[in-house]
Amino acid sequence: MSCATLAKGLLDLDVARARMIAAAEPVRGEELVALERAVGRVLARDVTARLDMPGVDNSAMDGYALRLAELSDAGLPVVLRVPAGAGVTSLPEGGCARIFTGAPVPEGADCVVPQERVRLDEAGCMHVAGEAKPGANIRRRGEEYREGDTLLTAGWTLDSAALALLASQGIAEVPVLPRLKVALISTGDELIEPGATFAPGLVYNSNRVMLQALLEQADCEVLDLGIIADDPDALREAFATARDGADLVVCTGGVSVGEEDHVRPVLDELGGLWFHGVAMKPGKPFAFGYLDDGSPEGVPLLGLPGNPVASLVGWHLLARPFVQGCQGRTVGPLQQYRVRAGFSRRGSPGRRELLRVTLDWQGGHPVALLAGGQGSHMLHAASQAHGYLMMAADTDVEEGREYPYLPAGQFG
Secondary structure, eight states: OGGGGGGGSOOOOOHHHHHHHHHHHOOOOOEEEGGGGOOTTSSSOOOOSSSSSSSSSSEESSEEEEEEGGGOOEEEEEEEEEEETTOOOOTTOEEEEETTTBBBOOOTEEEEEGGGGGOOOOSSEEEEOSOOOOOEEEEEETTTTTOOOOEEOOOOOOOOHHHHHHHTOOOOOEOOOOEEEEEEEOOOEEEEESSOOOOOOOOOOHHHHHHHHHHHHHHOEEEEEEESSSSSSHHHHHHHHHHHHHHHHEEEEEOOSSTTOOHHHHHHHHHEEEEBBBBBSTTTTOOOESSSSSSSSEEEEEEEEESSSHHHHHHIIHHHHHHHTTOOOOOOOOOEEEEEESSSSSTTTSSSEEEEEEEEOOOSSSSEOOOOOOOOOOOOHHHHHEEEEOOOOTTBBBBTTTTEEEEEEGGG
16 A cells, blocks of 8 residues: 555544454464463464362361361361361261361361361360361362363463462473564664764664663564664665564664655655654654555555654553554553543644543642653653553643543553
8 A cells, every 4th residue: 555545634543443453463473481481472373271280189277187076065176187288088987187277178077177267175186166067168170170171372471470379280391482573763863872972963763772671561572673864875774684583673764754754754665654644743753554565465564654753652542552462462541540630731733632641649649740841852751651642632631621541551
């Protein structure tokens, strides 16, 4: 699809996000990874239980295992001691067993009484205070799940609890999807890397550091192609290298329509854009397309704006859900709730605006305050913000009224 065939006007943010999510195709293949290296990885296929859990009836606490029918005022002699890790035994008639948390309940016992409710007399007989009920404090074999049950499904992101679940089954390796390989390209003659000598007219490349961190936090493998000059030949070479070596290409800058913005025409030659321009502020120049023939069979490309805050907002709302989909992760809806504004501000005509705000909880209820200057180049406010106050197009902010708030924690 050439740029000339794109619909006029800007794409609605919700429509753009839905298109990105729908277009994401999970990376193919799988690899076996040891549990200790699998945190954050995505399961390639379902994992089933190898064992019942629990594997045997076991005690839920330290106490005494007994047959309720044999309990009397005379008490029961303690005839067994069953620690955790012991084998399954049988409870002799007329006696009880001292048992510990996790230990297998002896065959024949139908109740475990907590040690806090037990008194031992001088003869060593156990007496129970209060009522004892059948099955009390016994974890039954397979009550959590049975051998063959599905533990985790394909697409599950492995966190600490999931890894512990797998470890409890004796599973040492898990099949996971390969890491998404992302080529990162920064464009602009004005860009220099941190540490280089500064001169008027130059700009330190903050986008590369920011996006590399975001991609690594998202568990991507990053191929950093560095800064590419505003030159069509250099861009062609960089995009060809990225296309041949990565699953996804992310570039910043050069996607507007100025005379020195060469990314868009080069993409027309090497592939094509599906859309360019989203009705949001900041982040309007966001672009999405494919290298090669411009179809989903090619390598997807995300074009983020050159202004760093616009690039960050574009990542949070559009690029990140696409990356998650390409990783095989489930992409949920945006988390939002309404908070009261602690300021007034004119709205943005024709575009939804994402204001960087902090929350003040001093009055017991959250109040949104501007985190600082709202320019798309102003990183300080973005670094301080707790989230975004999302304003509909052509809507003024009125102090005291409530508006949708997107917590930043969901984008981490």
